[in-house]
Amino acid sequence: MDRRDFSSAFLAAPAALALLAMRHAHALTIDDLSAGDASKGLKAALEKGATAAVSLLGRQDGFLGNPKVRIPLPGYLEDAAKMLRVVGQGGRIDELVTAMNRAAEQAVPAAKDLLVNAVRTMSVADAKGILVGGDTSVTQFFANKTRAPLTEKFLPVVTYATVKVKLAEKYNHIAGKAAGYGLVKKEDANIQRYVTGKSLDGLYLMIGEEERKIRQDPVGSGSAILQKVFGALR
Secondary structure, three states, rough: OOOHHHHHHHHHHHHHHHHHHHHHOOOOOOOOOOOOHHHHHHHHHHHHHHHHHHHHOOOOOOOOOOOOOOOOOHHHHHHHHHHHOOOOOOHHHHHHHHHHHHHHHHHHHHHHHHHHHHOOOHHHHHHHHHHHOOOOOOHHHHHEEEEEEEEEEEHHHHHHHHHOOOHHHHHHHHHHHHHHHHOOHHHHHHHHHHHHHHHHHHHHHHHHHHHHHHHHHOOOOOOOOOOOOOOOOO
């Protein structure tokens, strides 16, 4: 290296060091975050995700038109339905399945307040646990905090929506017998409770998906705190 090359390299060094320092300053890790930032950021993400999920599912075809959450007949009854379609009873089966999914769509909006309250009253320990948890950490959090009260909220809505379908009563009769032979789970032997359970499963699944989108693209969320917290996890 001649003198001019050495001088150029020497002069460039401070600029390079400054650039490295800037990068290091912005490369936050989860350990650099305060408990307050972690909690605030996750609460913002979960509230955003819960609201988006309720909006997506609580409308016409929110369940019926989404293969990820569409509610089918359970187990043995789904197989039996295929046989009924062969003998020309497909229309009645479709009516029942449509009614089940419409019931879920009608029930979901009632979840918003409970979901938002669960987020806003979340502890710092809950927040940190979800931030470093696996793919099911969000689902588990909401299920633990809201499944029991939401079951009570959803059940009357689902019952009202399905009672108008004549086949619903027959479902309960047939499923009750099938459960006795172990062909259908006991909790699935009542159409109202089955649809309620599946509605909640679908709701938690979609909240988890919305939250994952924020993790993957915190900048796209448009929130400074979300960018800070979820950027630190990358």
